[in-house]
Amino acid sequence: MIEQLEPKAGVLARKDAIVAGLRKLLPADAVISEPIRLRPYETDGLPAFRQVPLAVVLPSTTEETAAVMAYLHREGVRVIPRGAGTSLSGGALPMADSVVVGMMRMNRIVNINYADRVATVQAGVTNIGITQAVAAEGFFYAPDPSSQLACMIGGNVGMNSGGAHCLKYGVTANNLLGLRIVTVEGEIIDIGGEYLDAAGLDWLGLLTGSEGMLAMVTEVTVRILRSPEGQRAMLVAFSSNEIAGSAVDAIIGSGIIPVALEFMDKPAIHACEAFAHAGYPLDAEALLIVEVEGSTQEQDDLLAKIAELCQPFEPISLRVSQSAAESLAIWKGRKGAFGAVGRISPDYLCMDGTIPTSQLPFVLRRIGEMSDQYGLKVANIFHAGDGNLHPLIMFDANEPGCFERAEQFGADILTLCVEVGGCLTGEHGVGVEKRELMRVQFNEVELNQQRRIKSAWDPEWLLNPSKVFPLPAAA
Amino acid sequence: MSDAPADEAGIASAIRAAAEAGEPLLVQGHGTKLGMLRPVQAARSLSTRNLTGITLYSPKELIVSARAGTTVTALEAALHEGGQHLIAEPPDLSALFGSGEGGEQTIGGVVAANLSGPRRVAWGAMRDHVMGVRAVNGAGETIRSGGRVLKNVTGLDLCKLLSGSHGTLAVLTEITLKVLPAPEQTGSLVYAVADAEEGVRILSAGLCSPYGVSGAAYLPAEAADRIPWLVEQGAVALVRIEDFARSVEYRLGRLQAELGGARLDDETSRAAWRAIRDVIPLRTEAGEAIWRVSVRPSRGPAALVAITRAGGRGFLDWGGGLLWAAGPPELHDIVRQAALDGKGTWTVVRAPDGMRAAVEVLPPEPAPLHRITRRVKAAMDPRGVLNPGRMYAGL
Numbered sequence: 001m002i003e004q005l006e007p008k009a010g011v012l013a014r015k016d017a018i019v020a021g022l023r024k025l026l027p028a029d030a031v032i033s034e035p036i037r038l039r040p041y042e043t044d045g046l047p048a049f050r051q052v053p054l055a056v057v058l059p060s061t062t063e064e065t066a067a068v069m070a071y072l073h074r075e076g077v078r079v080i081p082r083g084a085g086t087s088l089s090g091g092a093l094p095m096a097d098s099v100v101v102g103m104m105r106m107n108r109i110v111n112i113n114y115a116d117r118v119a120t121v122q123a124g125v126t127n128i129g130i131t132q133a134v135a136a137e138g139f140f141y142a143p144d145p146s147s148q149l150a151c152m153i154g155g156n157v158g159m160n161s162g163g164a165h166c167l168k169y170g171v172t173a174n175n176l177l178g179l180r181i182v183t184v185e186g187e188i189i190d191i192g193g194e195y196l197d198a199a200g201l202d203w204l205g206l207l208t209g210s211e212g213m214l215a216m217v218t219e220v221t222v223r224i225l226r227s228p229e230g231q232r233a234m235l236v237a238f239s240s241n242e243i244a245g246s247a248v249d250a251i252i253g254s255g256i257i258p259v260a261l262e263f264m265d266k267p268a269i270h271a272c273e274a275f276a277h278a279g280y281p282l283d284a285e286a287l288l289i290v291e292v293e294g295s296t297q298e299q300d301d302l303l304a305k306i307a308e309l310c311q312p313f314e315p316i317s318l319r320v321s322q323s324a325a326e327s328l329a330i331w332k333g334r335k336g337a338f339g340a341v342g343r344i345s346p347d348y349l350c351m352d353g354t355i356p357t358s359q360l361p362f363v364l365r366r367i368g369e370m371s372d373q374y375g376l377k378v379a380n381i382f383h384a385g386d387g388n389l390h391p392l393i394m395f396d397a398n399e400p401g402c403f404e405r406a407e408q409f410g411a412d413i414l415t416l417c418v419e420v421g422g423c424l425t426g427e428h429g430v431g432v433e434k435r436e437l438m439r440v441q442f443n444e445v446e447l448n449q450q451r452r453i454k455s456a457w458d459p460e461w462l463l464n465p466s467k468v469f470p471l472p473a474a475a
Numbered sequence: 476m477s478d479a480p481a482d483e484a485g486i487a488s489a490i491r492a493a494a495e496a497g498e499p500l501l502v503q504g505h506g507t508k509l510g511m512l513r514p515v516q517a518a519r520s521l522s523t524r525n526l527t528g529i530t531l532y533s534p535k536e537l538i539v540s541a542r543a544g545t546t547v548t549a550l551e552a553a554l555h556e557g558g559q560h561l562i563a564e565p566p567d568l569s570a571l572f573g574s575g576e577g578g579e580q581t582i583g584g585v586v587a588a589n590l591s592g593p594r595r596v597a598w599g600a601m602r603d604h605v606m607g608v609r610a611v612n613g614a615g616e617t618i619r620s621g622g623r624v625l626k627n628v629t630g631l632d633l634c635k636l637l638s639g640s641h642g643t644l645a646v647l648t649e650i651t652l653k654v655l656p657a658p659e660q661t662g663s664l665v666y667a668v669a670d671a672e673e674g675v676r677i678l679s680a681g682l683c684s685p686y687g688v689s690g691a692a693y694l695p696a697e698a699a700d701r702i703p704w705l706v707e708q709g710a711v712a713l714v715r716i717e718d719f720a721r722s723v724e725y726r727l728g729r730l731q732a733e734l735g736g737a738r739l740d741d742e743t744s745r746a747a748w749r750a751i752r753d754v755i756p757l758r759t760e761a762g763e764a765i766w767r768v769s770v771r772p773s774r775g776p777a778a779l780v781a782i783t784r785a786g787g788r789g790f791l792d793w794g795g796g797l798l799w800a801a802g803p804p805e806l807h808d809i810v811r812q813a814a815l816d817g818k819g820t821w822t823v824v825r826a827p828d829g830m831r832a833a834v835e836v837l838p839p840e841p842a843p844l845h846r847i848t849r850r851v852k853a854a855m856d857p858r859g860v861l862n863p864g865r866m867y868a869g870l
Contacts, residue, residue, distance in 0.1 A: 114683065115773045116796075170603060171626065190841075193820075197600060201636065202589070202639050203844070205636060206633075209632050210632075226685050294722065301722075355624065356536050356538075356624060358535065422624050425628050426627060430630065441622075446619060447630075450630050452854035457850075457851075468630065
């Protein structure tokens with residue numbers, strides 16, 4: 001059980017009155033308070049931690065959200081914003097005295113403007129839903145987290161989600177133009193809009209990745225991009241992690257920025273191949289998925305150059321995808337990596353550090369040593385172009401003490417990431433999972449600076465407290 | 476009184492002293508952008524100009540770190556050696572402001588003002604590439620945010636909050652940027668057009684194509700005449716492609732087949748876009764004001780027409796979404812209205828002192844947001860000593 005701030009006894013005692021107050025603001029089916037129906041909201045993509053909330057509300061509009069927020073503010077009730085609940089860091093973990101405000105009914109596409117290349121959608125539209133809405137006109141929304149079928153754009157804003165293609169297209173923050181937010185007091189504010197540079201302080205930048213601690217997001221305006229003429233993936237297999245790391249250096253050093261450059265180590269290759277049957281080479285120690293874009297000729301040119309750059313590193317195999325179906329299978333394996341590991345291990349923890357890419361061989365060697373020490377297997381997936389490392393630690397929660405060992409192993413990996421010049425989280429967020437590790441990356445002066453900014457937006461710490469910052473009790 | 480400490484510790488102690496004395500500081504690098512936004516009333520200035528030098532450059536990791544006082548020219552020269560460039564193509568505004576106090580603009584200044592050039596339309600703003608900062612807040616405390624890696628969501632993103640905050644929240648001392656390989660070649664297509672509407676239609680067609688257009692500007696005849704290669708062609712629209720040579724060749728060919736247009740070669744294209752970046756097409760007279768208006772690209776032509784009719788002039792970049800305008804100070808209300816009609820925002824880049832202190836140099840924030848702005852300012856600069864009044868009166 002994860003430690004959280006002490007529930008407010010007064011709020012717990014007033015549960016019935018608070019729920020009755022919420023029912024006055026929303027349609028009957030938008031307020032959930034029966035224990036059995038609250039259970040689906042007790043956890044998110046980090047199921048090791050669970051807590052049933054006081055109630056759940058599902059507003060359909062910004063105005064309903066504002067009414068709820070104003071009411072909860074008057075009542076001094078804590079609020080947990082929730083998208084699809086896919087957070088891998090416990091970002092949507094409720095507290096016993098909290099009301100979860102879910103975005104899932106705010107699932108309307110508000111406006112698509114192709115001439116200006118922007119789309120405005122409600123916060124509960126899924127990430128893939130944006131691309132699907134504009135695909136017929138040949139456009140797409142660039143950030144593509146692995147959970148894109150389920151995760152909601154409002155949650156993507158909260159976590160500043162990335163994906164496999166952000167080496168070229170950037171993360172959520174780089175593709176966002178405007179937000180409609182509701183403050184903790186229930187005020188509706190528009191930030192930015194359908195233009196490129198907002199004047200004034202960069203609230204858009206600060207709110208993105210603020211993990212629901214500063215405001216509720218109800219509407220999002222994003223850039224949509226014209227899809228490239230085509231894209232193709234290539235698989236290159238190597239005999240060691242070090243050699244594959246050197247090949248990555250050679251590719252980036254040559255001036256080519258592939259649209260995606262993904263790295264898998266041997267355990268990850270095996271897990272993904274068993275799941276996706278993408279034809280990953282099982283004899284390889286490390287595998288790169290390299291994707292390029294453009295016309296067929298441009299793809300040929302780039303893939304030929306990349307193949308040439310890889311030759312000195314004596315690849316075990318090098319295979320260029322010959323069809324859209326083959327590219328899809330290659331990506332199915334990569335994007336299904338977490339699920340694939342879930343099939344070969346009863347439980348797993350997905351870590352998310354970033355390291356300077358030059359440190360990859362060293363970091364993978366150290367993770368291997370730690371894996372032996374802890375007696376836990378680990379598979380590594382790596383966004384090699386931008387240094388974002390996802391070690392998947394396999395464990396069995398039914399074995400006493402095993403989860404705690406896996407957690408400690410994960411903490412050691414993230415500490416190592418910071419020691420080599422990287423950071424605790426590249427795209428999953430701090431949530432509750434990495435809260436106490438914040439002290440590894442930041443000193444107390446820096447944490448206090450961030451806490452004061454949180455206080456400026458949310459003076460009473462009602463919005464997603466217990467997240468991101470080490471708990472005061474542990475101070 | 477001007478203070479230009481040699482290092483970050485010196486910046487911190489100067490700020491602590493100012494905070495203790497309650498004395499405001501004018502924060503600057505070489506002072507090339509002192510004329511932007513509102514005037515700061517401070518008896519003392521604090522400069523980062525002596526904090527110079529690149530502290531890390533790792534081309535294969537696409538990362539460079541430099542102390543805030545490093546000139547953009549020095550940084551670009553180092554990146555050029557590594558075959559790389561600053562992604563957002565920040566402008567040099569000396570055509571608008573003169574050369575400052577005898578020095579060139581610093582990377583700290585460009586980030587503090589979040590200034591981006593033509594490539595912003597495709598590759599993001601200056602703030603999008605700030606991966607890490609070191610800074611000293613108004614209490615004299617050194618804080619770090621971000622780091623030296625490309626993907627980082629650890630804690631609140633103060634890199635973005637400080638980018639574009641014009642030195643009002645903290646003094647940047649060191650900045651880490653994402654950089655990319657410089658393109659092997661560039662090329663452009665020029666279109667003779669009747670007016671801004673037609674120009675922006677072509678820019679939009681270019682930007683909606685799959686060919687990766689990385690520059691899209693419309694220049695009225697008078698603005699085009701200020702670029703040597705575009706003289707006497709009338710009003711023109713320009714689109715740019717940057718990539719490997721074979722790709723540039725192919726994509727220009729496709730665009731030309733679909734949209735027509737005359738080609739500019741690599742060298743001419745680079746020079747023309749450099750001029751657009753540096754706002755050379757905008758003629759300005761002494762005593763005039765200069766505005767930067769950010770609108771929906773499709774609303775850019777209407778904004779430009781409104782300002783031109785009222786006696787101002789301007790040109791459009793970012794596919795129509797960025798309007799650079801100049802004219803007499805009395806035009807401010809027209810510019811403001813044009814920005815609002817275009818569902819966008821304005822910034823007073825340069826103006827006579829009286830106007831700078833009198834008008835809203837930025838759109839006013841809605842009251843609930845401005846309350847938060849005041850609290851965030853107090854959270855970073857509790858005594859209000861850093862560039863007071865620069866962005867908003869009384870803040």
